Amino acid sequence: MIQEPTTGRGSTARHNSFQWIKKEGGKPARCWTAVNKTSGYRVTELREQAKECVNCIQVPQVMREGDEPLTLVNVYDQRPRGGGERLARQAEWGSIMRVARVVIAGDMNAHCERWSPRTKKRGNALFWEELVEEYELVIWNSEEGTRAGPTTEKTSIIDLTLSSPSVLLNWCLL
Numbered sequence: 001m002i003q004e005p006t007t008g009r010g011s012t013a014r015h016n017s018f019q020w021i022k023k024e025g026g027k028p029a030r031c032w033t034a035v036n037k038t039s040g041y042r043v044t045e046l047r048e049q050a051k052e053c054v055n056c057i058q059v060p061q062v063m064r065e066g067d068e069p070l071t072l073v074n075v076y077d078q079r080p081r082g083g084g085e086r087l088a089r090q091a092e093w094g095s096i097m098r099v100a101r102v103v104i105a106g107d108m109n110a111h112c113e114r115w116s117p118r119t120k121k122r123g124n125a126l127f128w129e130e131l132v133e134e135y136e137l138v139i140w141n142s143e144e145g146t147r148a149g150p151t152t153e154k155t156s157i158i159d160l161t162l163s164s165p166s167v168l169l170n171w172c173l174l
Contacts, residue, residue, distance in 0.1 A: 001058075001074035003107040003159075005032045021045055023055045030056045030076035031106060040064050046071070052090040054080075059096060070167070071099045075106030077124070089127055097135045103169065104137070104162040115141045115160060128160065137162040140171045 005012040005022075012032065019037055023029035035043050046059040056076050063069040073096060077088035088108075096102065112125035114132075132139060140161040161171055 001072065001105050002032045002034065003030065003074070003076045005029050019043060021058060021060055027055050030054075030078075031058050031074040033058050033060050033072065033074050035060070035062065046096075049092040049096045053087045056087040057091045059091070061099075068101055069099065071096065071102045073102065073104040073106075075104060075108060077106065077108045077110070086124070086127075093131065097164075100164065101167050102135075102164045103167055104131075104160070106159065108160050109158050110160065111158060115139050116158075128162075132162060136165055138165055138167070140169055 002012055007029070015034075017037055018034040021033040021035070021043065023032070035041055041062040041064055044061045044063075046061055049059045050057040056078070058074040059071060060074075061069045061071045073091075075088050077086050079086050108124070108128055110125045110128045111119050111121050111123045112129060113119050113122070114125070114129060131137065140163065141159075161169070163169060
């Protein structure tokens, strides 16, 4: 799952071994999902759950023959230019969370001591905290920073990986 993908020369999507699930035409991309073509996964994009999100959320469901489906939610949660509600919040979260196996990952731009114990500034966290509580989601982040600014040595944890309790991940930051 990729947030803030690049396009054009040297773009994010340059590898032919992947099936790229990209944006709707004419709207800026906020996230893309790539699935290795040789993985054996069948991919179905659940567009209805994210139709109001203007490319800030993707909801692909992946499944191999004989396995239970896994729903991936690729998130880029930022306030739109000019203000207004964050578009990622307009997803059909109740419908998304009805399935047994869900992984939610992305750039939530959320500062919270729950996943970043050293945070000094709380912001954009309430929605994500409530989602974690309501659906008993597992927070996979460690105390390792997920974002480092280009002009500072400080790191923050604003990118999250969450899952339903029935999902086990082999998760790390690269």
